[in-house]
Amino acid sequence: MAEGHGSASGGENLLFLTDEQLRKGIEAMFFAYRGFTADPDRILEDHAYGRAHHRALHFINRTHGTTVNNLLALLGVTKQSLNRVLRTLIEDGLVESRVGRTDRRERNLYLTPKGEALERALSEAQRERMRAAYRAAGPQAVAGFRQVLEAMMDDDIRRQYLGLRDRRP
Amino acid sequence: MAEGHGSASGGENLLFLTDEQLRKGIEAMFFAYRGFTADPDRILEDHAYGRAHHRALHFINRTHGTTVNNLLALLGVTKQSLNRVLRTLIEDGLVESRVGRTDRRERNLYLTPKGEALERALSEAQRERMRAAYRAAGPQAVAGFRQVLEAMMDDDIRRQYLGLRDRRP
DNA sequence: TTGGAATGTCAACAAGGCTGACTTAAAATG
DNA sequence: CATTTTAAGTCAGCCTTGTTGACATTCCAA
Numbered sequence: 163m164a165e166g167h168g169s170a171s172g173g174e175n176l177l178f179l180t181d182e183q184l185r186k187g188i189e190a191m192f193f194a195y196r197g198f199t200a201d202p203d204r205i206l207e208d209h210a211y212g213r214a215h216h217r218a219l220h221f222i223n224r225t226h227g228t229t230v231n232n233l234l235a236l237l238g239v240t241k242q243s244l245n246r247v248l249r250t251l252i253e254d255g256l257v258e259s260r261v262g263r264t265d266r267r268e269r270n271l272y273l274t275p276k277g278e279a280l281e282r283a284l285s286e287a288q289r290e291r292m293r294a295a296y297r298a299a300g301p302q303a304v305a306g307f308r309q310v311l312e313a314m315m316d317d318d319i320r321r322q323y324l325g326l327r328d329r330r331p
Numbered sequence: 332m333a334e335g336h337g338s339a340s341g342g343e344n345l346l347f348l349t350d351e352q353l354r355k356g357i358e359a360m361f362f363a364y365r366g367f368t369a370d371p372d373r374i375l376e377d378h379a380y381g382r383a384h385h386r387a388l389h390f391i392n393r394t395h396g397t398t399v400n401n402l403l404a405l406l407g408v409t410k411q412s413l414n415r416v417l418r419t420l421i422e423d424g425l426v427e428s429r430v431g432r433t434d435r436r437e438r439n440l441y442l443t444p445k446g447e448a449l450e451r452a453l454s455e456a457q458r459e460r461m462r463a464a465y466r467a468a469g470p471q472a473v474a475g476f477r478q479v480l481e482a483m484m485d486d487d488i489r490r491q492y493l494g495l496r497d498r499r500p
Numbered sequence: 501t502t503g504g505a506a507t508g509t510c511a512a513c514a515a516g517g518c519t520g521a522c523t524t525a526a527a528a529t530g
Numbered sequence: 531c532a533t534t535t536t537a538a539g540t541c542a543g544c545c546t547t548g549t550t551g552a553c554a555t556t557c558c559a560a
Contacts, residue, residue, distance in 0.1 A: 178473045187465070188454075191364065191480065193484045213515090230538060230539090241538075242517090246515095249539090267525065267537045268538080292353045292483070293353055295479050296347060306473065306476050307476045307479035309467075310465065310468045311363035312363070313468050315366045326358060383547060399507065400505095408548070409548075409550085411510095414509075416546095434506080434557085436505070437507080501560100502559100503558105504560100505556100505559100506557090509552100512550085513550085517544105517545080518543100522541085523540080527535080529532100529535085
């Protein structure tokens with residue numbers, strides 16, 4: 163069923179499409195993701211938070227004043243699931259929820275200084291590993307890395323990903 | 332704290348090490364991993380299995396006759412957690428557990444034909460997405476993708492990853 | 501023969517997903 | 531203005547998958 167896809171039957175070099183190559187790629191994703199989350203996870207433990215809190219902090223920092231609905235779409239979870247996380251972050255004073263100015267049904271989410279501090283610590287740990295990996299692999303490899311990851315996303319997610327802009331305070 | 336790392340202060344082009352570039356890489360990992368697991372997840376739903384079952388099937392298929400301890404190290408979970416998954420797979424006739432020949436304390440794990448069928452279906456769905464992504468990005472990008480992912484792994488995991496050999500039946 | 505390793509199992513717990521039902525407030529629409 | 535729709539929040543309950551801790555069994559090896 164799966165055989166023959168990556169055979170070198172064509173004129174071009176398609177060895178990188180071998181099932182074995184694809185399997186190695188799959189395993190690389192699995193193992194690399196473990197490393198990717200390992201450092202922030204250690205920090206989160208000390209605060210009795212989990213990965214879900216990290217993700218919320220990351221995207222609230224990324225898109226200042228975003229609404230809950232917006233965040234739901236980015237994270238791909240239900241509002242009940244997000245709400246549980248968001249509530250603790252608000253109670254603990256890491257996130258501020260302000261009533262929307264134009265549409266008062268909406269809530270705009272912001273990090274407090276305390277929230278920014280934790281986000282920075284988590285992000286810095288994660289970026290440090292990325293930085294080391296990027297440096298080890300070099301700029302050309304990094305470009306390829308990003309290309310493959312983008313091609314791997316679902317279409318609607320890719321649009322959201324590409325739309326994320328760096329905040330300028 | 333994190334600022335200035337990727338500044339273009341050196342003579343070389345280090346723009347790919349900007350904090351903003353690193354953040355995009357982090358988000359790319361997050362979103363791509365969602366796509367990466369989406370297709371197998373849909374198949375697993377129909378069988379009332381979860382991702383944990385997929386991972387077990389994958390690595391048992393990959394390393395025929397592996398022991399439980401070996402599998403634990405690969406998966407990075409506790410034996411209690413793996414055991415729960417393994418038990419259902421054995422009960423359902425997807426995995427066979429044979430007493431070790433040289434060391435009778437060990438159990439060697441094998442996929443049954445039924446187990447191989449499910450593994451193939453899951454793997455094929457996942458490989459199809461990888462194949463599309465690889466094809467879209469091209470061989471050079473794929474090489475870079477693998478380089479960065481390898482550099483992102485923990486050292487001991489990278490050794491295990493590199494040690495995984497394709498099975499030849 | 502005894503210590504320790506490999507495995508398996510039980511119980512209890514937590515995080516973080518999910519669905520479904522329901523409320524409140526406010527906007528949008530007829 | 532009345533109605534419908536939307537955004538958000540909440541409660542209850544369920545599932546998967548991870549965790550500890552305790553304990554039994556088997557059996558290799560010193």
